[in-house]
Amino acid sequence: MKEIKVYPLTKASSPPKMEFLNGSNKDINTVFPDNFQFFELLAQLVEEEPAENFGPLERSMMMAIGIEKGKPFNPDEKTKALLAEAARLGGAMARANTFASSAPGVFYYPDRQWQGVREGMTYTFSRDGAPQIDARNNVYYMAAGNSPAMMAKNVGEGSQYLWTYRDADGNFLDGAKNYKLHVLPNIPAKNFWSVVVYDALSRSELQNGQPIPSVSSYVKPLINPDGSVDIAFGPDEPKEKGNWIKTVPGKGWFPIFRFYGPEEPYFDKTWKLEDIAPAK
Missing domain, CATH: 2.60.120.600 (Domain of unknown function DUF1214, C-terminal domain)
Incomplete structure (x- = not known):
């Protein structure tokens, strides 16, 4: 990993020295919040990343709630409350879909409890x-x-x-x-x-x-x-x-x-x- 070099193309002739951060033994929160902050973080991601990173369906759904690249995300209080409840409900649905799922193809062996990625699925699901x-x-x-x-x-x-x-x-x-x-x-x-x-x-x-x-x-x-x-x-x-x-x-x-x-x-x-x- 430490052979990797990342820098702007404009600095290709004199690339800056890479700085590698060690996250070992440090508290790092990687869990998304089940509240309105989820949508704030999503809006930040949309703004920072290329638009092509998101498919047309995802972009359409985000635009419907006011998240669009190049535009401020500033919903009113009523919308904030609705989105906060949506995040809470979405988290609950995700937990049920993950931990309680018994849909066909979830279990890797038909006679065991181990799960795996369903057969025939691409990495983009x-x-x-x-x-x-x-x-x-x-x-x-x-x-x-x-x-x-x-x-x-x-x-x-x-x-x-x-x-x-x-x-x-x-x-x-x-x-x-x-x-x-x-x-x-x-x-x-x-x-x-x-x-x-x-x-x-x-x-x-x-x-x-x-x-x-x-x-x-x-x-x-x-x-x-x-x-x-x-x-x-x-x-x-x-x-x-x-x-x-x-x-x-x-x-x-x-x-x-x-x-x-x-x-x-x-x-x-x-x-x-x-x-x-x-x-x-």
Whole structure:
């Protein structure tokens, strides 16, 4: 990343020195507000970015509420109140669409709780040129970014992701309870794999007191003799030494399992990720 140089074209002959900011160990709020400020931030984004970044449908909808590039966004008090309520209701609808969704194609395996991007979906979340709004919101409420390499089938390259909000019994994951994930041998990830736990409210990494709420092939996890990996989740550290991600009572959580350099058994589903089970 530090080989990148960004500067105005007018300074190409003498580019300025790049300044890189380190965000590690700093509090950063990446969650959009569920109030009128949402629309203020949207208006700022529209003003700062090229108009072509937004499709005709999006621009039309924003123009209907007074957001248009090159024009001030200054709604009256009545409109502000309506937009504030719209943001609150929109946030509630997004949460339901994401966490409670059971629409066809949401689950990656028909007999498991793990979800993935629906088959046949492009990285712009369209099918035959038609925007798939619910499918897009289903993912973007809990995840902030996307790229073609994350959605296309590239065996041994790019990345793929699975996530779940429920345990093997279909119950939402509870920060006060203990769980176990048994990961079968031969994880189909050419480069590396990881599982990261997120706070269901903020959709950001769970603040649990651990440096990183994660287990991955990079941290030299404890591996069973048969090559499988067991990962414990819960507020209480297991008595037996192992791979443990601490959760927080009173907070919902969800994991994302990442496959970097996903291999064919991931795509043809001859290798399957088991459900997270309540600890016994």
